[in-house]
Amino acid sequence: MLSVRNLHAAVEGKAILNGINLEIGPGQVHAIMGPNGSGKSTLANVLAGRDHFEVTAGEVEFRGWDLLEMEPEIRAREGLFLAFQYPVEIPGVSNLHMLKAAVNAVRRHRGEEELNAMEFLKLIKQKAALVEMRQEFLYRSVNEGFSGGEKKRNEILQMAMFEPRLSVLDETDSGLDIDALKIVAQGVNSLRSSDRSILLVTHYQRLLDYIVPDFVHVLAHGKIIRSGDKDLALELERKGYSWVEDHAGAA
Amino acid sequence: MQGTEKDLTALVQREYKEGFTTDIEADTLPPGLDEEVIRTISGKKAEPDFLLEWRLMAYRRWLEMKEPDWAQLHYPKIDLQDISYYSAPKQKKLLDSLDEVDPKLLETYEKLGIPLEEQKMLAGVRVAVDAVFDSVSVATTFKKTLSEAGVIFCPLSEAVKDCPELVHKYLGSVVPAGDNYFAALNSAVFSEGSFVYIPPGVRCPMELSTYFRINAMNTGQFERTLIIADEDSHVSYLEGCTAPMRDENQLHAAVVELVALKGAEIKYSTVQNWYPGDENGRGGIYNFVTKRGACKGKRAKISWTQVETGSAITWKYPSVVLEGDDSIGEFYSVALTNNYQQADTGTKMVHIGKNARSTIISKGISAGHGQNSYRGLVKVLKGAEKARNYSQCDSLLMGSTCGAHTFPYVEVRNPTAVVEHEATTSRIGEDQLFYCRQRGLSEEEAVSMIVNGFCKEVFKELPMEFAVEAQKLLGISLEGSVG
Amino acid sequence: MQALPDACADPRTRPYLEQFRDVHETLSGAGVEWLARSRVSSMAHLCSGGFPTQRDEDWKYTPLRSVMAHPFSLAVGGHVPDDPDRYGVPGLDSLRVACIDGILDSRCAPCPAAGLSVQSFSDMLARNPDQLKSCMGKVSGARSHGFVLLNEALHRDGVVIEIAPRVRIDRPVELLMLSCEDSALVLPRILIIASEGCRVEIVEHQVSAHAGSGLYCGMTEMYLEPGAHVKYSVIQNQSRSAYQVSGAWAELAENSRLDCRTVSVGGALTRNDLAVNLTGPGAHCDMLGAYCLSGRQHVDNHTTVVHGAENCTSNELYKGVLDDRSRGVFHGRIRVEEGARKTDAQQANNTLLLSRGAEIDTKPQLEIYADDVKCSHGATVGQLDDKALFYLQTRGIDPAAARSMLISAFVGEVLQSVEPQPLHDYLCALLDEQLSDPGTGEPGP
Ligand SMILES: Nc1ncnc2c1ncn2[C@@H]1O[C@H](COP(=O)(O)OP(=O)(O)O)[C@@H](O)[C@H]1O
């Protein structure tokens, strides 16, 4: 599904990612953990094609394509979805309108028939119910005036609409209460299948109780310094990040 | 973001689609302006003496005036002696239905993408069209429905004959003959325009619409529109404009006067898409318009909505004089300037009566080398107790060679007034663009969506079919059409 | 040399032309050729261009009838009070320099601070005129109106302040601008050269020692070299019959910072031009203003900030309270030049109208020729919040006290960042005094 080899990235001349290697196979769920500022969001944004970040070395293959060569919207249409850590507000553009345009852009790209207004409404209402989002939110401007939790839920709604091949969730769990967390987890789990993959970015173990990952990686200073299974997350929770960092330094 | 600027520019550079000339033989005066020309115009229209006198008075005032230079506009001096002040298609008979209209004209509208047929079909809305084709009205439809309701909707020249007392009473009552340079010129030479009278208590049974079109070579357009809403009546008037592709600059100096008596409401909507000139700034219409409404009575309401995407030069300040107590004035505007277009537009809200409220929402979009200025005045006179005004002027910049300017004037002489003005200038957020693209939208789609969102507060004031037109003009899809 | 004109296009300039004829050979720096030439040329311009009128867009709301009603004659000097210090800001531990009717008081002690030089303008012209040549009128030149020209032609003295590179002056420099001669024309010049990386706080304190009239046209020029940080406060507390048309111009090099503040409580009619040019990347400017007027006072604040370089920020806030038949005028112009990327410019003007007959005319303007910018302006006109008034009353505060509490809080925002406590207290006291005593008591209609 996704294969990241020796990825280096910088912003305004400052190196942030220093050689990331990551293989995500179909159907797998990977979690990336790490302290604040370690480069998790940067990795997510680089994968999605934010050109604010400059890729200085390395390569990324996504479903056989050279991901780094693709425009952001093409990546999205090919099935890469990013749930933003800080979802953006777009005044005056309703959620519904943006989603319809986006879903149909993806469908056109895949050679599928566009959804008409009725079909689209039916679909979105069904998905909104899945993440327990009130319908009035669909008619409001994208993320404008949403609380932190509502924004995150909106991201999951969008993910459910797109049914992406690879979902990258950047701290979708932070700022959520326990009920909202369960809803988000349920939304993610309902997407799990043998041909879809998920990359969870988080720095709490809590989410992983609900979405059980196949692999856990620890990111520090722009490098994956340790990988393991779900037990690594538990150990991290107990011992803190300094434990792996020291460990990596010693190794 | 590399390449963004170029892409944005490309995006707003759509070719002008309405550029062509309709070939109808015209009866045209030679260029030039003097009292004789004015007498000729008046004579051709068989006008009563009071009107000729009024025109001559305006002309004499005009001779003493100077072309205004305070606007943020740069253009070569207009040679007013090089303009022909009268041009009329040969066909003069008034028609009752579309079938009788010269098919060439209908074809013209068809090409504009705003065919009459389509309007009639739109969501059960009936639209009466008084098409001003090069100064003289050639088609008037739906006359019957309107006359049953007692509504008068006709060319101004007809109103001069049929109801001279109304014309005499109200013409120039809101925009006096000597109001400003361009209004004085219009008062002297206006050739045609629309007249609307809504009797007391009547809600006009349909939206009224006129399509203006500048056609014959070097013919300035001097329309004059007069709308009178008598007590407790209601009318919604739509104005839309396109013009053929040309190299010479063409002057347009229209005057629109609105009179709302006690409890009356006038909603005046404009989509202006005249030829803006080419991407090097050659050609294009010079649009110097005076639009003003007076809320004469208690609880009167006047609302201006405009979408200005055309013209090389736009000089236009639709205003409301709030004389009546509890009256309401509104101004909603989207102005887009691209290439070398320049717009200096805004409004004046003059608070005279008590408890009057005014709202100003202005959205300016600048791209290419476009220069976009908001210029507005909110004036609260001494006796205007509890005046309320809220103004919001936002500018969106696309590219580093355009300009956005805001010149509001606020004058308050009453201590019970509350006036708030806010203005912001920014460019499309890079993070907004990226967010949309991550959801699979192309940059082009993302931009138009964000621009549409930016303008939404104004678009929602437009009648539905006009909102569609506006969306076409800005190249953006309509908000909220889903569900 | 250009000849003096015989005729005046604007008759209001004639008396000043006559005075000029009488005195120009005795003015400071008379022997300095470039200066003499510039004086004559300014006078000639004044005669041909005249004083402004309300037909000039920039003077639309400020009628000059009263100012021009009768000519003022150049201060003769010599009206020196025994103890100018008693007019100073009480309790402020400052380096005080007094200018009496625009002329530096010779008793003024040489400044004790290292790295700070304070000299009289006329001395400097006598000793080292060429040092002034390069900066006099450099920033103000292009935008001159009649009153600027009047100063350019007839000024006699003023202060030149220089701060050496990287020096930090701990005590504020207080320029006491004292008007002592009744009905005089006072034309001081202030020149501030803030060298690289220096820090200084200057308080220009305008007071009258008399209750009479007079016309005060000051010109202040400031040059901030890279990294310099200047705080500049102007306190306008002249007599209620005094007229003032003054201008201040500042040029800010990279990473320099100017915090200026204008507090106006005195004067019959005051017009302040303030123009700031951000010419170096990373420069920042705060422009704050408070005006508290009553009777028939008139204050016109005319400000311009030009963003001419990248990454500059400016923040402007003018707040005022207008009582009786007073009139406030605010003109704020922000201009962002092509290429001035990453500009952040904010501006606001908020006014409370307290009585019938008071008037505010406000004209905030944005002119933007660059796209990567964040600019905004706002203007509000209104009254005290009824709910807040009521709330205070329910807490036992009488309505008058509640009112003045809220008004003080409203204008107080502009004084928040004033640092030396005595200065802060003095400014608050001036505003409070103005609010509690409704001026000369000229009631509204
Ligand atoms: N736009 C940016 N400009 C400059 N530095 C940035 C930018 N975005 C991120 N960084 C820096 O890159 C580092 C990694 O940030 P980020 O990827 O957001 O960390 P995480 O998501 O792991 O908390 C941080 O030091 C952050 O300050």
Ligand SMILES: [Mg+2]
């Ligand atoms: Mg992060």
